[in-house]
Amino acid sequence: MVIPVNQLRARGYRLTPQRLAILRVLNQVGTHRTPQEVYNLALKEIPGITEATVYRTLSFLTAQGLVLEAHVGNGQLVYECAEQVHHHLVCRACQATSMVDYADLQGVFRDLEQKTGYLIDSRHVALLGLCPDCQDKTEHTTNGKGER
Amino acid sequence: MVIPVNQLRARGYRLTPQRLAILRVLNQVGTHRTPQEVYNLALKEIPGITEATVYRTLSFLTAQGLVLEAHVGNGQLVYECAEQVHHHLVCRACQATSMVDYADLQGVFRDLEQKTGYLIDSRHVALLGLCPDCQDKTEHTTNGKGER
DNA sequence: TTGCTTATTGCAAATAGTTGCAATAACGAG
DNA sequence: CTCGTTATTGCAACTATTTGCAATAAGCAA
Numbered sequence: 140m141v142i143p144v145n146q147l148r149a150r151g152y153r154l155t156p157q158r159l160a161i162l163r164v165l166n167q168v169g170t171h172r173t174p175q176e177v178y179n180l181a182l183k184e185i186p187g188i189t190e191a192t193v194y195r196t197l198s199f200l201t202a203q204g205l206v207l208e209a210h211v212g213n214g215q216l217v218y219e220c221a222e223q224v225h226h227h228l229v230c231r232a233c234q235a236t237s238m239v240d241y242a243d244l245q246g247v248f249r250d251l252e253q254k255t256g257y258l259i260d261s262r263h264v265a266l267l268g269l270c271p272d273c274q275d276k277t278e279h280t281t282n283g284k285g286e287r
Numbered sequence: 288m289v290i291p292v293n294q295l296r297a298r299g300y301r302l303t304p305q306r307l308a309i310l311r312v313l314n315q316v317g318t319h320r321t322p323q324e325v326y327n328l329a330l331k332e333i334p335g336i337t338e339a340t341v342y343r344t345l346s347f348l349t350a351q352g353l354v355l356e357a358h359v360g361n362g363q364l365v366y367e368c369a370e371q372v373h374h375h376l377v378c379r380a381c382q383a384t385s386m387v388d389y390a391d392l393q394g395v396f397r398d399l400e401q402k403t404g405y406l407i408d409s410r411h412v413a414l415l416g417l418c419p420d421c422q423d424k425t426e427h428t429t430n431g432k433g434e435r
Numbered sequence: 436t437t438g439c440t441t442a443t444t445g446c447a448a449a450t451a452g453t454t455g456c457a458a459t460a461a462c463g464a465g
Numbered sequence: 466c467t468c469g470t471t472a473t474t475g476c477a478a479c480t481a482t483t484t485g486c487a488a489t490a491a492g493c494a495a
Contacts, residue, residue, distance in 0.1 A: 148461095148462085152472075152473090153472055153473065155460080155461070155472090155473065155474080157473080157474075174452080190452080191474085191476080191477095194451095194452060194453070195454095196473095199473095255376060296492080300442075301441095301490085303444080303490085305444075322481085322482080323481085335444090336444090336445090337446075338481085338482080339484085340443085340444060342481090342482060343483085344443095347443095364482095
């Protein structure tokens, strides 16, 4: 993937080593990254980078549309590259995530836009649920705390 | 709305004044509440209640399905009563929210469940976008920072 | 009603995330 | 290449959220 250098500069923003490093980190792997993970990985490239910068850069990149932000499960904020439109299924028991490129969802969004007049830009929705494995496991202990 | 006292007790949990107060707070108004707001309101009923308890109770009630949790906009965690299945459209410019009781979304979820085997229990999805008003406003200044 | 078990709370310390501000450095202009 | 403007960073203080642990009190049984 090509880092959209020009996009940033064209909009009057600056292309700093910190931003490049963070983009590179997010490009490395195709999965979600928490701010802490991003920080640790970026630290290898930019030894002096701070957590504050990572947090600020992540929301900046999100605002610029270069990065997608999602709340996975319990409330963990995660980030990943805004390469293509896709969604996630997250198992609330085992935290497994599957990526869903679900065209139909887009269709529904489009309908919704027509009905409400909203312009929906959620290209990254995380849906909570139970994966097949955990459905089996929790069939008997519905409590989540054991039965005592 | 009736607080489902029995549900909690039946599952072996206890019905404490703190939990009742928090449920009452969330029942008072039909809108989202941040943990801080819940804390402030609960404080009026239970003078000694702590923030830790509020946070713990909110996630407890969420886990029990009595309360819905959603990330609105920027990453604010908000809670509200789990009265019925519905979703939200949140304008990322003016923070306006509209409630959507959108049966079609449920249909899509059902399809997804069939394809993936997941059991989806997201009954509260917040979709980000631009409301009609803000679309007009931002037509000219797409930057969000002025143009300088 | 009294006592017992143990889920839940409050407290305080720990961790996560945000923000103000002065110093730094990107990058366009000359 | 050098300079000036100002976006961005680092630092440190601050706010938000989580967690361990001992004390408390729900709710069952007698």
